[in-house]
Amino acid sequence: MNLRTWKLAKRIGKFLGIALGAIIGAYSVQGFIVQAGLGGGGIGGIALLLFYTLGFPIGIVNFILNIPLFALGWKEVNRIFVAKTFFGIIVYSLALDFFKGIQPLQLNDVFLGALYGGVLGGVGSGIVFRLGGSLGGTDIIAKIIQRRFGWAMGTTMLMINALIILASWAILGPKIALYTLVSMFTFSKTVDVISSGLPAKSVTIISNQSDQLIQRILKELGRGVTFLHGQGGYSSAEKNIIICVVNIAELGHLKRIVKEEDPHSFIIVQTASEVVGEGFAVE
Known part of the structure; x- marks a missing residue:
């Protein structure tokens, strides 16, 4: 295998890895977060709130709301990252609606839904981050902040998602909002571990x-x-x-x-x- 073929195979492998991470992330949302009735952060959190209140499909809404942030990423971040992110958003949005109604476990405990959803979602997003892409939403903003200031991506996402938690508090109630916070915290720490490795x-x-x-x-x-x-x-x-x-x-x-x-x-x-x-x- 010559060098050019090797580079092409490596690039294809990265895109396949991003697709896998996106699918894992979507599975965590439909399989655990939605089943437990939890909210989320960033664009995904807004899409969940619109799903709970108006019945809008999560995947389609997620894709539409990501378009302005995608344009921001095009200006602020290198084009390889933008291409990987666009690919990740497409796969993630399609998988979100594909997995609609799936229930891998019959969860009677909201805390378990928050825990499993946070960990699995963090694994999916962490894989995508490690391969140089993102799943859109606040991920793009976090990537920009990481590049400029060196802040950990998971911590940044937790901070900028505070307003979405307040909206979840008002719409879904304080108990669900607090469990959503648990899920987001678990998600952010898992992202940091997967994308940066154990300390x-x-x-x-x-x-x-x-x-x-x-x-x-x-x-x-x-x-x-x-x-x-x-x-x-x-x-x-x-x-x-x-x-x-x-x-x-x-x-x-x-x-x-x-x-x-x-x-x-x-x-x-x-x-x-x-x-x-x-x-x-x-x-």
Whole structure:
């Protein structure tokens, strides 16, 4: 397979992945959110409110209301993103009406509907985001804000959807509005995990046994390390500093290595919300 064919296959694969994410997102809405009578955020939330009050089809309304935001995305974001988003909106809108009336589970608990709908919807949108597209609505606005200010997309969507929650409160009642908020929070956190990966840990180790620690970290964890030279502020003695990034599952093992080699070492653990590189997320 030559390079040109490989790039074409990779591009087609991304569009198929976006279609899968859009279908999962639509399934979560019709299968759990609508069944539980919950609202939503952004354009999808407006489409749900119009469905509950006037009976308008969710998919068609979602597509029509996304047109102005799609035009905004065309001006503000690169055209590859716009093309992927337009494709995602079409698949998502069609799937929303295709899955109308589906009930994968007989839910008698609104909370479960909010939980399942939020997680599954977040998985679908997260897949689309990770492949460089979106499902329209506030996703486009969140993408623009992320590009300009670096804010997490899930958090941004949660903030700008506050007005839709207030509308749900007035139309659907306070109980449903609160459960909708639970669904949206679950959705946003799932999006962040899928699109950015689980938070890693950046560990700074100050130790007099740095050589032994480096050897064990490389051998037992297979993680690279950065070796720095420092100086103690009180003693003025030279200190060896190790910086290593590990995932959450590896953190306990790293701590055991440090404790075994140097019980008097000093460890600083910080959360790295996203790490791109060998052994971690690669865009």
